Amino acid sequence: MKKVIITVVGKDTVGIIARVSAYLAKNGVNILDIAQTVVGGYFNMMMVADASKYTKSFERLGAALDRIGAEMGLKIRCQKSEIFEKMHRV
Amino acid sequence: MINLSEVIETNRMILEENLDVRTITMGISLLDCAGSSLAKTCAAIEAKLMRLAGRLVRTGDDIGREFGVPVVNKRISVTPAAIVGSACCRRPADFVKIAKTLDRAARRLGVNFVGGFSAIVSKGMTPADEMLIRSIPEALASTERVCSSVNVGSTKTGLDMDAVRLMGEIVKATAERTRKRGSIGCAKLVVLCNAPDDNPFMAGAFHGVTEGDAVLHVGVSGPGVVHRVLAGSCRGVDFETLCETVKRTAFKITRVGQIVAQEAAKRLGVPFGIVDLSLAPTPAVGDSVADILKEIGVEHPGAPGTTAALALLNDQVKKGGVMASSYVGGLSGAFIPVSEDQGMIDAVRAGALSIEKLEAMTCVCSVGLDMIAVPGSTSASTIAGVIADEAAIGMVNQKTTAVRIIPVAGRKVGDFVEFGGLLGGAPVMKVSPFSCERFVARRGRIPAPIHSFRN
Secondary structure (H helix, E strand, O other), X not given: OOEEEEEEEEEOOOOHHHHHXXXXXXXXXXXXXXXXXXXXXXXXXXXXXXXXXXXXXXXXXXXXXXXXXXXXXXXXXXXXXXXXXXXXXX | OOOHHHHHHHHHHHHXXXXXXXXXXXXXXXXXXXXXXXXXXXXXXXXXXXHHHOOHXXXXXXXXXXXXXXXXXXXXXXXXXXXXXXXXXXOHHXXXXXXXXXXXXXXXHXXXXXXXXXXXXXXXXXXXXXXXXXXXXXXXXXXXXXXXXEEEEEOOOEEEHHHHHHHHHHHHXXXXXXXXXXXXXXXXXXXXXXXXXXXXXXXXXXXXXXXXXXXXXXXXXXXXXXXXXXXXXXXXXXXXXXXXXXXXXXXXXXXXXXXXHHHHHHHHOOOEEEEEOOEOOOOXXXXXXXXXXXXXXXXXXXXXXXXXXXXXXXXXXXXXXXXXXXXXXXXXXXXXXXXXXXXXXXXXXXXXXXXXXXXXXXXXXXXXEEEEEEEOOOOHHHHHHHHHHHHHHHHHHOOOEEEEEEEEOOOOOOOEEEOOHHHOEEEEOOOOOOOOHHHHOOOOEEOOOHHHOOO
């Protein structure tokens, strides 16, 4: 499984999760977990997703999410999960 | 399971605190390129570098994108050129041709530096070693990306004072040959004692003969991260809490290096070497080791207490780092270059930091007198004396020390020299006006210290 972490940071607005998950669903990326918090009007969301059925390159996935983020005035990042797993676990 | 606060923390380190992988450096052996024909040797060098490192830059960028952490520099280190060229170089100009070959390959590959225009002369110089050393001013003046280093001593061998004296002259000549560009040649020339074979950081990187054919080393950084954590939660806390915090942070930073190193090695099909867990500052605001020292509690680096604070920092970085990676190597510690750290520049300008205090600080951290600009009128024997002092600290304390000093042609104390980019800029610092001429004029070696006899 190619586990990725998608993070969304920006001003809270209607339909953030809908837009992101619609793209993921259309492209075969399975969402495993979602966590979110709003701090001072700023929306912080993390999706853990399985991208093993995503057929295009990782670069394309990142670029597509980046585009959605730009349209909604948000910062969307997509990173492989290992960096978080390794950094915070002995 | 990964939780949201950890993800936010990691991304804050990257986006706001300059956490990055400072360099992935591919070490490449050029021993099999050596021959008795200079033209054939140069062709073999270029072919081997292109073959092994052809995908280095692309791979570094890919990994950076996928993990979301910048891999800032992609570099190459090679077998010391004095060894590679010993059979085919008859005069210093021949070694310049090897330097130009390395430079051309670096440009073609898109790497910003190639290290290894080096000679290891800890105990004595072969004719080839001496020729390479004499070619350094021309080599650095006529190339852009080549870095040069000379190892003049070790704990096991003592100090080769003939090489030290010669390096005083070479540093001066390099400054003169590049005087129109702020004597920038000297920023790419470092004189070492106890140089490690697996250092990924420039200018001292070379691929030692103890290494395999090709290997991948990674240098991590992140002084900004350490500073932010200390500023956020360590004001007025006791030393135990302070140390624990630095250690935990160093662990996290090093883990990033470890994962990038393993991934890059796998994709490039070369073995993973080491992670160098140094805190390496850059001229960027907030990416400063000096700021950490200030946060620990000194007004400016150079104030009383600075050496102790640096010792503490260096040690905790190592203790956190070794837990994070199975193979730690290179220099591993805190770097205290003047020109590349805004906080150090401020300290010099405030009159808090002198060369003598910097020398004391190098006793407890991973490098030496680094990126220090001094007046162009400084004599070759004074520079040799500075090199000898620093090398003696390394020799006696069984650690790496280095000198990267820039006697900026035509400049005097108080002037400011801009080198640009990663090299930053530096205020010209005062050097002791007293002579060591008679000391460095002596021939031969300083013997190895008594505690090197361990057999």
